[in-house]
Amino acid sequence: MSELSERLSTLTPEQRRGLAERLRRSRDAWTDAAQERSGHPGEAPARQSLYFFASADAMRAEDYYPMLLEAVARADEAGLHAVWLPERHFVDFGGYSPNPAVLGAAVAVRTSRLRIRAGSVAAPLQHPARIAEDWSLVDRLSGGRAGISFASGWHPDDFVLATTDYEDRRESTLRTIEDVRALWRGDSVDYPSTAGVTAGVLTRPRPVQSELPVWLTAAGNPATFTAAGTAGYGIMTALLGQTMPALRENIARYRAAWRAAGHAGEGDVVVMVHAYVSERPDLEDFLRPAMHAYLRAFRNQTAYPDEDEQVLLEAAYRDYLSGPSLLGSPAKAHSVLAALGAAGVDEVGFLVDFGLPAGEVLAALDQLFALSAPLGEAATPAAAGVSPLTDPMGDPA
Secondary structure (H helix, E strand, O other), X not given: OHHHHHHHHOOOHHHHHHHHHHHHHHHHHHHHHHHHXXXXXXXXXXXXXXXXXXXXXXXXXXXXXXXXXXXXXXXXXXXXXXXXXXXXXXXXXXXXXXXXXXXXXXXXXXXXXXXXXXXXXXXXXXXXXXXXXXXXXXXXXHOOOEEEEEEOOOOHXXXXXXXXXXXXXXXXXXXXXXXXXXXHHOOOEEEEOOXXXXXXXXXXXXXXXXXXXXXXXXXXXXXXXXXXXXXXXXXXXXXXXXXXXXXXXXXXXXXXXXXXXXXXXXXXXXXXXXXXXXXXXOHHHHHHHHHHHHHHHHHOOOOOOOOOXXXXXXXHHHHHHHOOOEEEOHHHHHHHHHHHHHHOOOEEEEEOOOOOOHHHHHHOHXXXXXXXXXXXXXXXXXXXXXXXXXXXXXXXO
16 A cells, blocks of 8 residues: 555645545445435346456466366356356456467366356457357367357457458457357358368357357447347446446347347346455455556556556546445445346356455355345445446447
C-alpha cells in the first residue's frame, strides 16, 4: 500500500474530488439497487463455470498450467458446468493461451464431465477448416464436451495472423462460424488453394457431437448482441467495462432479436465475472496488488502508463469491490449472482486467475463452488459499478 498511498497523497484537489465522486456514485448505485429490491431475492444463473484469462507476467508458467489443470479437475468433481479458455497473442494479458484447443485437449484428459469451451476463438486469425479440425479433436478426446465462442478480435497486432482484412473482421467472423458449423456437420466446403486449385474440404477427425455449440463474444456493443440473437448463437460477455443496466438492456436486445428471427427457445447468455469469495477481514488489501497488476496489464495493451494511471487503477479496483463482481464475502457474491439471474444470465463464468498465487487460487475454490447452493433469503441483487477500463474480450466497442 505504500506506493499507492504516496501516489494518492500527491493528487491535486480536482483529482481527489473526481475520484471521490466516482466512488460515491458506485456506492450509491449499490445502495439504491439493494433498497429497491430488498425482500425480493433472485435466483442465481442455472449454470456455474470456471473462466481463465491470466496475464502471463502474473505467475510462472511452471506454476500456471498445473494450477489450471488442478482447478478444472476440482471443478469437474464439484459438478461445475464448463471451463472457458481464451485465445490471445503477443501480449502478456491472456498470453498463457495462444490456442485454447491445446489447453482444451489437456483439460479433456483430466476431466470426465466438464464442458470445454473456447472463450474465445479469434475467428479472423484462423482458417475455418483448422478451427474445425482442432476442436473436433477436443470433442473426440472429451467424449463430446467441446464448444466455441467466436470473437472478431480487436488488437491490430494480432492480425499478422489473419486471413482477412482487419476492417472486415466482424463479417469475416460470421462467415467463419457458418463454415465451421458446416464442416462440423460433415459437409464439404470449397476453398481456394495457393496451388491454383479449389479443394472440397472434409475435415477429420469427425466430432462426437452432431452440432457444434456456438456463442458469439461481445464486449458491450449492442449490435453484437443483436447479431448473435438473429443468427441463433449464444452470447458470451463480461462485467468488465459493462454496467449491470447496460447488460440487462443488451440481454433484452439479444432475446428480442432471437425471437424475431423465429428461433426456438430463448438463446443462451454467458457472463464472465471476476471471482474470489472470502470472509477474510483484510480482503481489500489482499486483493489489491493482484487486481492492480491485472488491470494494468489489460490497460497497457491500448494505453501507455501516465501520471493518472494509479488513480484509474484504484478507482477501477474499488468499482469491482463495490460493484457486480464476485470479489468479497459470500453474501455479496450471492447478491451479485441474484442480480445476474434477474438480468437473464444463463451461465456465470468464474474468472479466478487474475494474479493471485497459484496456491491462493486453488485454496479459494471450495468457497467459490459453494455458491451453487440455494440463495439465502437475505440476498439482494447488486447494482452496477462503472469501470474506466473496457472489456478484454472481442471488440472493445
